[in-house]
Amino acid sequence: MKKLLSGLLGLTLLIALPASALSLKEAQSKGLVGEANSGYIAVVQDGTPEVEKLVAEVNNKRKREYAAIAKRNNIDINQVAARAAEKLEARLSKGEYYQDNLGRWKQK
Amino acid sequence: MKQSGIFKRLAVCGVLLFGGMVTAACTPTVAVQAPSEPITVNLNVKIEHEIRVRVDKELDDLFEDKEGIF
Numbered sequence: 001m002k003k004l005l006s007g008l009l010g011l012t013l014l015i016a017l018p019a020s021a022l023s024l025k026e027a028q029s030k031g032l033v034g035e036a037n038s039g040y041i042a043v044v045q046d047g048t049p050e051v052e053k054l055v056a057e058v059n060n061k062r063k064r065e066y067a068a069i070a071k072r073n074n075i076d077i078n079q080v081a082a083r084a085a086e087k088l089e090a091r092l093s094k095g096e097y098y099q100d101n102l103g104r105w106k107q108k
Numbered sequence: 109m110k111q112s113g114i115f116k117r118l119a120v121c122g123v124l125l126f127g128g129m130v131t132a133a134c135t136p137t138v139a140v141q142a143p144s145e146p147i148t149v150n151l152n153v154k155i156e157h158e159i160r161v162r163v164d165k166e167l168d169d170l171f172e173d174k175e176g177i178f
Contacts, residue, residue, distance in 0.1 A: 024176060061177045069166045073159050083160070084167050088178065091171065 022054050034097025034105055035088045039066065039081030044097050044105055 024041070027033045032051050036042040040059040043051055063077075066084065070077040089098045092108045100106050171178045 024178075058177045061174070065170050065174065065177075069163060069170070072166070073163055075159060075163070080163060080167070083163055087164070087167055087171070091178075 022050050024054065024058055027051060027054055028096050029093070031095070031097055031107075034099065035085065035092060037085050037099040037101060037103065039084040039088065042099070 022032075024033070028035075028041075031044055032047065033041045033055055034044045040062055041055055043055055047055070062081075062084075066077050066080045070080045073080075089108075092098055094108055096108050097105050098108060
């Protein structure tokens with residue numbers, strides 16, 4: 001019985017863990033990360049290890065998706081990323097950060 | 109009489125000369141010259157536009173699909 005309970009508890013923790021981790025939306029609305037002008041996200045100011053980890057994970061996944069689109073259309077991945085940057089900036093909610101052409105952080 | 113003949117001839121010559129000049133001036137001169145370089149039609153703009161539209165569509169779909177990373 002005890003074993004089953006601790007097993008259940010472990011399972012609950014395992015399921016709950018990803019939810020407790022910082023999500024991109026949260027990080028963006030808190031102003032921790034912003035949309036860089038490269039099509040990827042970046043830390044806006046003094047990132048904690050958790051924020052750095054989120055940035056690395058999200059950017060890795062984005063890179064994979066951009067590469068797939070680039071390959072399908074026979075263009076450079078940077079062209080896809082640049083186009084994505086423009087579109088992502090337009091999608092941001094008020095108060096969220098993005099980088100302008102000169103790399104300065106701006107708040108939408 | 110002799111002098112008036114000379115005048116007459118001069119006048120005729122003048123009219124002829126004038127006519128010739130007018131005709132020469134009115135003759136249209138259209139010079140058709142073959143281009144020295146081969147004619148190339150640049151289709152890059154259209155192709156780039158099509159790719160851009162396609163990439164935009166794929167990006168929009170991507171943003172919808174992978175909300176966690178966009």
